[in-house]
Amino acid sequence: MSTAVLAVLNSPALDGTAAPTAFRLADPADPQVTVHDLGATRGDGVFETLGVVGGRAQAVDGHLARLARSAAMLELPEPDLDAWRETLIAVAERLPADREGFVKLVYTRGPEGSGIPTGWATGAVAPDHTEARTRGIGVVVLDRGLPHDVTATAPWLLQGAKTLSYALNMAALREARRRDADDALFVSGDGFLLEGATSTLLLKRGDRLVTPSTSLGILPGTTQADAFRSARAEGMTTSYEVLPRTALDDADGLWLLSSVRLAAPIRTLDGTDRPVDEAFTARLNAALLARRD
Structure with missing residues (x-):
């Protein structure tokens, strides 16, 4: 097998x-x-990243649907999803x-x-995210500088498309590290919660899980969708x-979710300690690791 x-x-x-x-x-x-x-000269393209466990790609349908959605937003030629599926599965199996x-x-x-158009799929061994999944991560809140309703007022900004233009997201991660944190969480210019630099925000309130609405022009989270399904199987409600921004203050737990790191509990927020629900985090990550394609 190749790495x-x-x-x-x-x-x-x-x-x-x-x-x-x-x-x-x-x-x-x-x-x-x-x-x-x-794609190289102007970032004019889209991408998806899927987790692979036991040689099997996870959440294939969700990622392919999002690839097609992003491509449509950029007015790229419609992708051949059967070809993409065959390719990504072959890469994961290797x-x-x-x-x-x-x-x-x-x-x-x-x-x-x-x-x-050009298309390719790369596969590699993932870093060890055990510490982030168990001990948690430090997060800082950063202002994205746009109002929460920008999708309705300026659709040409392509909010909610997973484009190759990720320079802003990478700059946010560098800023987080300058502030001695691991990750960044965006808020709108008028104070509403959005998403992480490369992740989706999840909040827990009692037996309810909440995530920011995709109507705000944020990327629909495939891992978050699977987390919601797992939570509903436990009898929880989701919305x-x-x-x-103040919704962070009274939440029982906070997580950033992504396809490879999975559920990382937020241990500190802007330098302030936050409660970590270790038992729920462990159940959630076990369910995410057990996903099939």
């Missing part, structure tokens, strides 16, 4: 010209993308089954002027809500 895998899609778009095979395997160390690709991993899907507009 790094690359598969390049032969025809990533659903354009009526199906390729004989969905993908070709390539050496991850070799050049594959032209310097004229708009990763070590005894270690957690991830598969990243990248879909770009392709070389400038060509009209031919999507428009939440003010």
Whole structure:
């Protein structure tokens, strides 16, 4: 088994010209993308990252649906989801089954002027996130600088699409580390909770789980959706809500959820200690690790 895998899609778009095979395997160390690709020069593309456990990719349907949704928002050619599915599963199966991993899907507009999109899937062994899942993480709250209703007033900002333009998100993580924290949580310019730099916010209030509404232009969380399903199986209730910044203060527990790190309890928020529900966190991460594709 390899610790790094690359598969390049032969025809990533659903354009009526199906390729004989969905993908070709390539050496991850070799050049594959032209310097004229708009994904590289302008961030004009979308991506998804799936967790891999036991050689099986997790939440495949949810991630492919979100890939298609993001592509539509950017007016990219409609992706051939069957080809993407076959490719990502093949990549996941080539990763070590005894270690957690991830598969990243990248879909770009392709070389400038060509009209031919580019697509590939990379797989690798994931870092060990045991400490984040158990001890928890330090988080700082950062102002995204846009009003909470910006999706309705300025849809061209592509809020809620998982685009390759992640420079802002990476800058937020660097700012968090400058403040001796592990991660960042965005709030709108008018004080409403949004999402983490690369994650979804989850709040617990008694037997109810809450996450910020996707109507605010935040990315629909695939891991959060699975967390909601797990919680409802325990008899809890779940909801999507428009939440003010103050909602953090009276929550019984806070988590940032993502596909590879899974559920990381927030141990400190802006330097202030927060309660960590260790038992619920353990059950939640066990359920997330047990997900099938």
